[in-house]
Amino acid sequence: MKILMTTDTLGGVWTYCMELCAALKPHGVDIILATMGRKLSPIQHRQLQRLANVQLRESEFRLCWMEDPWDDIEEAGEWLLALEREVEPDLVHLNDLGHGNLPWQSPVLLVGHSCVFSWWDAVKGETAPLEHWHRYQNLVRASVLNADLIVAPSEAMLTALLQHYGPVRASHVIANGRSFPALTPIADLARKREPFILSAGRVWDDAKNIEALTAIASEIPWPVYIAGEQQDPHGGVKAVGGAKMLGFLDEQELAHWLQSAAIYVAPAFYEPFGLSILEAARAGCALVLGNIASLREIWGDAAVYVDPHQPEQLRQRLMTLIEDGDQRRTLAAHAQRRSQRYTSTSMAAQYLHVYQELCSKGAPPLHSIPLLPVATGRQIPL
Numbered sequence: 001m002k003i004l005m006t007t008d009t010l011g012g013v014w015t016y017c018m019e020l021c022a023a024l025k026p027h028g029v030d031i032i033l034a035t036m037g038r039k040l041s042p043i044q045h046r047q048l049q050r051l052a053n054v055q056l057r058e059s060e061f062r063l064c065w066m067e068d069p070w071d072d073i074e075e076a077g078e079w080l081l082a083l084e085r086e087v088e089p090d091l092v093h094l095n096d097l098g099h100g101n102l103p104w105q106s107p108v109l110l111v112g113h114s115c116v117f118s119w120w121d122a123v124k125g126e127t128a129p130l131e132h133w134h135r136y137q138n139l140v141r142a143s144v145l146n147a148d149l150i151v152a153p154s155e156a157m158l159t160a161l162l163q164h165y166g167p168v169r170a171s172h173v174i175a176n177g178r179s180f181p182a183l184t185p186i187a188d189l190a191r192k193r194e195p196f197i198l199s200a201g202r203v204w205d206d207a208k209n210i211e212a213l214t215a216i217a218s219e220i221p222w223p224v225y226i227a228g229e230q231q232d233p234h235g236g237v238k239a240v241g242g243a244k245m246l247g248f249l250d251e252q253e254l255a256h257w258l259q260s261a262a263i264y265v266a267p268a269f270y271e272p273f274g275l276s277i278l279e280a281a282r283a284g285c286a287l288v289l290g291n292i293a294s295l296r297e298i299w300g301d302a303a304v305y306v307d308p309h310q311p312e313q314l315r316q317r318l319m320t321l322i323e324d325g326d327q328r329r330t331l332a333a334h335a336q337r338r339s340q341r342y343t344s345t346s347m348a349a350q351y352l353h354v355y356q357e358l359c360s361k362g363a364p365p366l367h368s369i370p371l372l373p374v375a376t377g378r379q380i381p382l
Contacts, residue, residue, distance in 0.1 A: 004031075006033075007034070008035070010038065011202050016176055017033065019180075025051065029352070032054075034079075037063055064098035097139075101143045107149075109147065111150075114270075117164040122270035140165045149171070152272070154272055178279060179343065189332050189336070197261065199213055199225075199264065200258075200279075201276050202229060203228045208266070222318075224242070226246060262328060263318065263328065268308060277299070300338065304331065
């Protein structure tokens with residue numbers, strides 16, 4: 001099978017694509033990977049070199065959530081259609097929300113990893129201003145309506161997509177998976193932990209709510225470390241005080257920190273899945289997470305939850321875990337066991353199944369599939 005897949009190079013979507021491409025290799029799936037957003041870093045090029053089943057097609061076209069992207073969206077569409085004509089894929093797998101409405105000749109699967117309107121609801125507590133975002137909303141509505149299948153990494157994210165941009169032809173939830181870092185043996189969880197707190201992610205993204213952690217860092221006895229980029233895609237740098245900033249870490253460096261930290265904190269306002277949390281759970285950290293629907297769905301009772309608007313509640317929960325080693329170790333073991341639901345092998349198997357279903361059926365006409373009501377997360381089986 002040959003797949004034309006899009007990705008951006010700015011964050012978790014790239015990590016997801018690397019994991020999925022690697023896990024699809026044993027199944028004989030070849031991927032032409034079309035990148036957008038910005039040039040690949042040397043680290044990203046090295047990651048690709050390890051994937052013999054992936055051919056790179058690189059661009060710097062702006063994505064639909066960026067400032068004034070419209071000329072780039074149009075040019076990227078022409079570029080993607082030319083790629084489709086060149087490589088003749090069995091299926092197009094889009095990981096951006098801006099190109100589902102092109103006149104594709106192949107079946108189209110579109111994954112909604114996040115979106116502006118659900119981000120705005122969660123982070124700002126209000127509807128995104130339509131005077132600025134109406135063109136984006138119309139583009140995404142057309143994109144998701146015309147894709148043959150919409151996939152989301154959680155029920156919460158699928159529900160948000162349907163609420164803001166539905167209806168759709170068909171939908172499915174496929175949880176993200178990760179094989180990094182190596183699972184820490186349960187017997188070693190206690191021995192390898194050091195008394196510090198770790199968080200990781202795009203520091204510049206308000207959705208991560210890093211400020212809730214830095215606001216109370218000086219009030220707890222353990223040091224707080226934060227890994228991740230502070231510079232946003234537009235060149236701005238987010239200043240963060242109260243914690244020790246580690247900057248961007250490669251996988252080897254990040255694995256060391258994850259396998260040493262006793263507690264991992266992600267007090268997010270918005271997190272459609274959260275690959276960094278999965279990495280922390282695999283490494284054996286106790287999890288303290290924002291009390292939002294997506295994280296409750298994914299982690300159940302394997303984490304401690306806090307109101308992301310209440311830093312004092314976060315401080316209290318952290319102090320409890322700092323003082324109670326038994327609870328901390330029990331929570332870490334529970335999180336690691338639950339993390340094994342979300343493997344790259346399982347993710348790839350589910351994607352392979354829907355790829356085969358879409359390819360066997362071709363691109364069905366809109367009237368042949370019942371439309372999904374806008375305000376529900378119910379899935380339509382393939």
